[in-house]
Amino acid sequence: MKARPAIVVLAAGLGSRFGGTQHKLTQSLGASSVLGTTLRHALATHLPVIVVATEPLAEEAASHVATRDIVLLPVVGSDSPANAKRLGMGFSIASGVAACSDAAGWLVLPGDMPMVQPATLLAVARQLDHHPVSYAQYKGRRGHPVGFATELYTELVTLTGDEGARRLLARYPAQAVDVDDSGVLMDVDNESDLDKVRAAYLPSLFGDSR
Numbered sequence: 001m002k003a004r005p006a007i008v009v010l011a012a013g014l015g016s017r018f019g020g021t022q023h024k025l026t027q028s029l030g031a032s033s034v035l036g037t038t039l040r041h042a043l044a045t046h047l048p049v050i051v052v053a054t055e056p057l058a059e060e061a062a063s064h065v066a067t068r069d070i071v072l073l074p075v076v077g078s079d080s081p082a083n084a085k086r087l088g089m090g091f092s093i094a095s096g097v098a099a100c101s102d103a104a105g106w107l108v109l110p111g112d113m114p115m116v117q118p119a120t121l122l123a124v125a126r127q128l129d130h131h132p133v134s135y136a137q138y139k140g141r142r143g144h145p146v147g148f149a150t151e152l153y154t155e156l157v158t159l160t161g162d163e164g165a166r167r168l169l170a171r172y173p174a175q176a177v178d179v180d181d182s183g184v185l186m187d188v189d190n191e192s193d194l195d196k197v198r199a200a201y202l203p204s205l206f207g208d209s210r
Contacts, residue, residue, distance in 0.1 A: 005125040005147065006048040006103035008096030010089065011035055011057050011111035012073045024188050025111050026060055030201055034188055037114035037201075039064040044118040047125060048103060051111075052096040071099045088162030097148075097156040104128070106156065107145040108165065115183025115200060121145055124177050131175035133168065136184040142176070143184030 011025055018024035025035035032040065035057065042049045043064065051061040052071045061070050073087065073095060097106050105128035107121060120136050124147045127134035134147040146165065148156055155168055188194050 003102060003104040004047050005105035005107055005128055006050055006100040007042045007045065007107045007109055007121060007145070008093065008100070009035075009038060009042055009049060009051045009109050009111050010092045010096070011051055011053040011061060012087075012092045013089070014075070018188070018190055018194075023057060024194070025057055027188070027194055029114055029198060033060060034114050034194070034197070035060050035111045036064055038109065038111050038116070041114070041116060041118050042109060042121065045121045045125075047107075047121070048100055050096045050100050052092045052099075053111075071095050088160070089164040090159035090161050093165055094157045094159040097153065101153065101157075103150075105147060105149045107147045109145040110187060112188040113144055113183065113186065114188075115181075115186045115197060116144060117179075117181045117183060120177075120179045120181045120184060123179055127175050127177055132172045133174035134177055135174055136179050136181065137176040138179060138182055138184050141185055144187075145184075146174075 025033065027034050029037045049065055050069050050071060051065055052073060053061045054073055054075045058070060058072060073092065093108055107125055109116060124134050124136050124145050128147050128149045132149045132151055136143045136145060152168060159165060186197055188197055
């Protein structure tokens with residue numbers, strides 16, 4: 001069977017900008033959670049899904065994907081100072097990509113973006129046959145997911161720290177994929193963001209893309 005791109009869902013951040021005692025990814029959204037809804041949309045594509053998470057979020061992730069598809073990382077600040085420097089979004093991406101090295105490219109999707117639709121993920125994935133980098137764009141604004149072709153594997157698995165993949169985006173030509181999906185711009189950094197996502201979630205169930 002032909003290899004397919006994999007979706008790497010990032011759920012290893014502290015979520016420190018979100019108030020309260022619960023992690024933002026465990027906040028309720030409809031009958032599920034923020035992370036659960038993100039994963040449900042990713043799984044609906046029928047592409048391979050890998051979740052990069054910390055121990056506190058492992059149980060939440062395991063209620064949606066198999067344990068073998070969860071890459072566990074230490075919580076930032078709980079490790080040695082030397083290791084703490086390499087942890088962050090870049091290291092999360094590297095760990096997720098390495099866990100599915102035989103995929104035909106990788107889509108990076110933050111776990112706090114539950115409104116990104118399956119059709120959007122598939123549209124970005126299709127471009128990886130023709131471009132080294134692709135990303136979702138809504139009304140001229142760049143959003144997520146961001147896709148990377150197999151030719152960038154070596155650079156992806158050597159990412160460290162919290163820089164993410166910005167240097168790859170700056171180095172390689174990226175193809176914008178215009179989508180009618182405002183969810184590509186909607187993340188949950190704080191409680192106000194969560195309120196906006198919740199307000200958009202119910203209409204989305206009935207196909208209202210306002």
